Amino acid sequence: MKRVLNNRWTVLVLMIFVFLSCDKNKEEDEGLPFFNSFEFTPEWISPDSPEFSKIHTIPDFSFTNQNGEIVNQKTVEGKIYVANFIFTSCGSICPKMIDNMKILQDKFIDDSEVLLLSHSVTPEKDNVAVLKEYAKEKGCVSGKWHLLTGDKEAIYSIAKKQYFAGDSIGYFGKANDFLHTENFILVDGKHRIRGVYNGTVAVEMDRIIEDIITLKKEKQVLKD
Template identity: 40%
Template sequence: MKFTLLSACALLLWSSCSFNDKINAVLPIYGSREPVTKTVNGKQVTDTVYQTIPDFEFVNQYGKTINRKSLDGSIYVADFFFTSCPSICPIMHRNMLKVYETFKNAANVKILSHSIDPNHDSVPVLKNYADKLGVTGDTWWFLQGKKESTYKLAESYLVAVQEDSKAAGGFVHSGYFILIDKQKRIRGTYDGTKPEDADKLIADIKTLQNEPQSMIAQ
């Protein structure tokens, strides 16, 4: 009986530690950073300012304007694609569907898929693309806008996109999913063509949802 009781206590303690580890887990912050010195209560304090995603303005599959402010209070995932892509995009978005299904009822999680071929990917084309994937509601937005603005924004996400007549479909782009926190900071990158990376992304989104207030406030 003593052994059974001790075993149960040890299991309970291990479970508690494991749970606390998950709650207290912290993801890294990617991108450039710089120290900034300021005066707080008469004392010089050095703080770190991290790279954030700049403002943008695009239109989603419903014809609604989406900008940086539209994501205030939300954790979100971004990727770059085009609807006529014959290579990695279909694989990426099959994997992203798992993320969408997990968080489609979560008010604080969004997915942004930026078209790199806005001349073809009009609002109706994006809506048709979303419908074929089975995407409804306001969790996953397919966005289009000026090509120059989209390509410039991709640099802020630390990914590259470009036109290339020799490439399949006429474009070259990263297949990465980029995880952004509520402060618009990059917190993770995931290979969108790998199902296991989609699983890791789901786990990391949950980690951000439970992130300590001290990290959120930075």
């Protein structure tokens, strides 16, 4: 009986390994998926598909960073960027997210194609002066990592309806319901969502780094 159970366990492990390998091979063959709704269901859509032109994109926006500079759609045009939502007085998940975002900053510090955008969900408190001090304290590099403030309604709208940062709760909730999410959102140079990650988990940064490298290769292929 023990031998039979061991054999069954071995078969189960092999099945899981094959499933994960196939999923990884699919990603390598077809690139990263697209995410078009708050459900974050990955979709691999071919450029020759009628659905390709309907892929969800982040719309125009305009916020102010820690240096008092306007950051908008032109800032990220053609760039790969990671977006998240924080507030400077947060003592729970935000410090860990900031630490993990810094991992990404350090990895791509000399790569002008990669940017980081951290939006404050308490912009009435996190003005430019507060964000500037916070950026200095956390080691945020100007031009690479933008800490953003601005109109609260605009921040909450783009977070919930466009980045799907609050998942279904935020998407279907009231516009002024407080937003507190650990999600990191990876966006490509065409403003399309290509990855969603738990920003409080350091090992997830390895996955983001791999996916950014994949997007960079995708961009190069399109250029060629």
